């Protein structure tokens with residue numbers, strides 16, 4: 032290098048992304064603990080698909096393979112997508128969602144750093160719009176007395192679509208706690224009655240709440256390691272808490288508690304791993320705050336009034352669109368333009 | 374305890390100071406041939422005052438200051454002027470510069486030296502003497518010192534900031550100087566205090582130099598000078614940053630420290646002033662750190678004009694050296710050619726090796742992680758500037774305050790994608806200057822043309838009128854009414870033309886020219902790296918771009934006229 036600065040930090044994109052993957056591990060571990068190893072199968076499937084699609088797209092776009100395949104960004108997309116869809120989803124769904132996210136949302140927009148939308152969330156959106164039926168069959172958590180499918184049979188279903196004789200998919204799966212809440216509220220039950228059902232735990236859904244806690248642990252690690260800044264996750268969680276809390280206080284029978292919103296669905300995953308995707312979020316501090324607050328409001332609105340089981344993915348995609356505008360209106364004052372003093 | 378203020382961002386690169394900071398400074402042996410560039414400071418080059426063949430004494434003025442912003446150049450030793458000819462000089466442009474070549478006679482015989490009773494003379498006289506002694510800022514920017522203290526009427530300096538922060542890694546010359554010559558530095562500060570009339574004098578030193586702090590504290594004990602320890606954080610030694618840390622005030626964007634009642638000078642400059650005022654010695658040498666891939670890293674007192682090769686030889690470069698950095702690793706200049714002469718701005722020479730300065734991994738795309746923005750001491754958004762510079766959207770780079778970038782390199786240092794951000798910013802600046810210059814000459818041509826048209830028209834009209842009047846006169850057979858005399862403009866009605874304005878303009882012009890030359894050369898070199906490959910099919914886009922630039926010209930001109938000492942690399946002088 033013939034121009035200053037002549038030194039740089041040892042950090043790299045692939046190292047940062049690797050740490051994000053590491054931060055996902057506590058959540059994944061909790062997932063395996065409460066729901067069995069099927070999630071690892073979808074993660075593996077998604078990872079292989081993501082790398083293969085990435086390689087293919089790089090070839091088509093005439094880009095070098097090695098630096099981009101080893102930047103670990105495709106793996107993050109893969110893992111986030113796998114964690115957002117039911118582990119029992121047929122194998123081709125994982126493949127289609129991941130491939131679409133990487134090929135269309137990432138590479139057609141210009142590859143790493145240029146995508147407007149979060150590729151994993153695009154993959155998720157495609158799946159939930161194209162195959163809504165498959166997206167509602169979630170595994171039941173262990174040891175709550177519901178029928179559980181053995182792992183071998185799970186594999187058989189994922190790869191061949193075959194269930195043991197006499198079983199239907201509905202019998203061995205459940206809707207998500209968020210989804211159940213919404214349907215039951217429609218049927219006239221109150222939040223408290225619904226929360227008595229066996230799939231619910233202290234904070235959110237049984238098992239699911241622990242997974243969310245795992246993601247929060249990973250998120251705190253990322254904050255401590257300065258991989259992400261606190262503005263986005265903390266403002267998101269605080270805003271979600273306030274909005275949900277306000278309505279919960281107003282009418283506890285019809286609006287779930289803020290804790291429930293925090294620990295159900297993808298809120299924690301979103302707060303620390305999805306909304307914080309640097310490429311699709313604002314760059315200014317103030318912008319991050321606005322983005323996070325908007326995402327929280329949308330999450331709550333979609334969860335409460337929308338037709339989808341969770342609101343995080345669509346909140347992310349809708350906020351992705353606003354980023355250029357948010358950035359443009361939140362440019363900080365530069366040095367020497369703040370007037371005297373502070 | 375004084376309350377310190379923070380500037381935004383900053384980084385903590387490995388310091389590498391201990392290598393060279395622990396041994397006393399040495400003196401370099403006298404070189405046989407010295408080369409003295411006439412342009413070693415910001416502003417106009419010095420004007421040669423000797424002839425080839427002249428025998429000169431050590432300390433004799435070889436070239437005098439030329440214009441308001443300039444400084445003199447002196448013979449660093451006694452000998453014979455052998456030539457006044459271009460020679461490669463250490464400058465980003467890598468162009469040669471006019472230099473005085475001096476062959477030393479080995480006697481090192483001084484002119485008659487006499488100390489100066491600075492209290493006894495008017496300030497303007499003292500300023501003139503500093504200029505003629507070639508005193509310029511030694512912190513890196515080499516801004517002539519006398520200019521800083523030539524205040525316009527009504528301007529006041531409340532605080533004098535003395536910069537001993539020395540925040541760049543590897544460099545230890547100010548550290549050594551403060552340890553070994555604290556008394557002298559304080560003498561120099563006294564002169565600056567006298568000149569500025571400042572009530573408050575603050576010496577800022579980073580907390581990684583405890584011995585320098587102790588030495589300076591001891592030397593300042595009896596004087597109304599406060600030594601302030603500031604946290605180690607690059608670039609706290611940037612002029613604007615240090616002023617912010619110590620006073621909480623921000624030098625306005627595009628402005629100068631005097632705008633907020635502050636003057637700032639480096640400790641090495643203060644020491645040079647002491648050498649001049651107390652011993653009569655003009656600026657003919659400076660201390661430089663020689664470090665990196667060398668056997669004996671150390672600080673060396675070197676005569677200006679000594680070939681860098683001889684300076685490096687004192688420290689013995691080790692095998693594996695692949696070029697040198699003149700200055701620090703964050704803002705310095707890469708040099709291959711050690712025939713370059715030592716100049717007043719050179720505070721450090723670092724021998725590079727693949728191990729100490731490994732080439733960065735290939736650049737990846739920007740992932741908008743904003744680590745650069747978090748590190749930027751100027752509160753800029755480097756990722757946006759990069760985006761616009763890369764897409765040749767220079768108008769936008771200006772809107773995003775490109776010209777507030779001090780090129781400190783903090784952003785590029787932290788970038789996980791290893792994007793050479795500063796190169797893009799220099800490239801964008803140079804492109805803008807280039808276009809501005811072209812636009813300006815086009816404008817001048819247009820105005821000239823229009824005026825000519827106007828004159829021709831006017832003459833035609835006058836002729837016609839005269840003709841008509843003549844006819845009328847002939848017709849009426851009585852004398853024509855004389856046309857009223859045009860009211861002459863009052864030549865004295867130019868109240869704005871104050872000294873300060875002229876100084877400003879002078880700085881701006883001289884500085885711009887230098888920076889344009891440098892930038893254009895640099896841009897050529899960097900074009901290959903940063904210019905998009907498909908420039909041919911960019912024509913409509915560029916056309917649009919130029920139109921856009923045109924509309925922003927007013928703003929640009931303002932920025933350009935402010936491109937004075939302040940956004941020169943952020944070192945205080």
Ligand code: SF4
Nearest residue numbers: 739740742743745788
């Ligand atoms: S640090 Fe590098 S990758 Fe991150 S936003 Fe800045 S330029 Fe982009």
Ligand code: SF4
Nearest residue numbers: 749778779781782784
């Ligand atoms: S080089 Fe410019 S943009 Fe980068 S950190 Fe320094 S001031 Fe900011």
